[in-house]
Amino acid sequence: MVDQHRITTKGRYCLLGGEDVACLADVSALDVIELHRVAQGALPKSGARVACYLDNIGLVDGVVLHDLPGGFALQVIANPERRSRIEARLAWLRSAETRNDQRKAARIVPVHRAVQIRLQDAEAAEAIVADLSMTGAALLLNERPRVGALVTMGKRYATVVRHTAEGIGVAFRMPFGPLTFNEHVIL
Numbered sequence: 436m437v438d439q440h441r442i443t444t445k446g447r448y449c450l451l452g453g454e455d456v457a458c459l460a461d462v463s464a465l466d467v468i469e470l471h472r473v474a475q476g477a478l479p480k481s482g483a484r485v486a487c488y489l490d491n492i493g494l495v496d497g498v499v500l501h502d503l504p505g506g507f508a509l510q511v512i513a514n515p516e517r518r519s520r521i522e523a524r525l526a527w528l529r530s531a532e533t534r535n536d537q538r539k540a541a542r543i544v545p546v547h548r549a550v551q552i553r554l555q556d557a558e559a560a561e562a563i564v565a566d567l568s569m570t571g572a573a574l575l576l577n578e579r580p581r582v583g584a585l586v587t588m589g590k591r592y593a594t595v596v597r598h599t600a601e602g603i604g605v606a607f608r609m610p611f612g613p614l615t616f617n618e619h620v621i622l
Contacts (some may be wrong), residue, residue: 440463440464440529441461441462441463442461442462442463442491442492442525442528442529443459443460443461443462444459444460444462444489444490444491444492444528445457445458445459445460445473445489445490446458446459446460446470446487446488446489446490446492447487447488448470448472448479448485448486448487448509449485449486449487449488450477450479450483450485451483451484454476454477455476456472456474456476456477457472457473457474457476458470458471458472458473458474458487458506459471459473460487460489460492462489462492462525465511465513465518465521465522465525466510466511467500467508467509467510467511468487468489468495468497468508468509468511469503469506469507469508469509470487470506470507470508470509471503471505471506472505472506478502478506478507479499479507480499481499481500481501481502481507482498482499483498483499484496484497484498485497485498485499485509487509490541491524491528491541491542492521492524492525492528493520493521493524493543493544493618495509495511495513495521496511496512496513497509497510497511497512498510498512516546520544520546520618521544523544523565524542524544524566527542527544527565527566527573541568541569542566542567542568542573543566543567543568543616543617543618544564544565544566544567544618545564545567545618545619545620545622546618546619547619547620547621547622548563548564549561549562549563549564550562550563550564550574550588550589550622551588551589552574552576552578552580552586552587552588553586553587554580554584554586555584555585555586560576560577560578562574562575562576562588562602563575563576564622565601565602567620569610569611569612569613569616570606570607570610570611571593571596571604571605571606571607572588572593572604572605572607572622573599573601573602573603573604574588574602574603574604574605575601575602576601576602576603577602579598579602579603580595580603581595582595582596582597582598583595586605588605588607588622589621589622590622591607591608591609591622592607592608592609593605593606593607593608594606594608
């Protein structure tokens with residue numbers, strides 16, 4: 436039986452000596468992640484500290500619990516704030532599997548999620564950033580500006596491109612550059 440709550444994503448894990456190994460990660464709960472290497476590389480020993488970067492999720496730190504065939508189980512180590520952001524990202528990824536997602540750019544969940552939205556008539560509304568890409572954002576928002584409306588999201592100009600059950604999707608008029616785009620970005 437397939438676990439409907441399991442997310443499988445590509446990634447890389449890094450061993451203490453600096454070796455990077457491509458892997459596939461199976462995430463069903465945040466506490467333990469199963470990592471399976473897809474390229475030649477060492478497998479860490481039980482108790483070893485490992486950092487991994489998982490596509491669509493981000494950086495995850497942990498300690499190896501035990502071996503698996505071709506991989507290992509990783510006990511996630513994260514403070515409550517980081518755990519909350521990862522869990523929000525996993526919830527979004529699970530819901531994305533059941534909808535037709537038209538977005539193409541990689542997404543992150545920023546540390547600073549609260550943002551003010553201003554409409555053209557200068558009306559302001561508070562929103563929460565559900566996720567962010569270099570080209571746009573999904574916002575949790577009660578108001579629903581019309582699709583095509585120009586808004587200011589923090590200091591960024593954007594166009595409303597879709598309505599969702601929880602809010603809106605916007606496309607930035609000027610995308611983030613690769614050097615300024617990370618989870619610590621402040622809008």
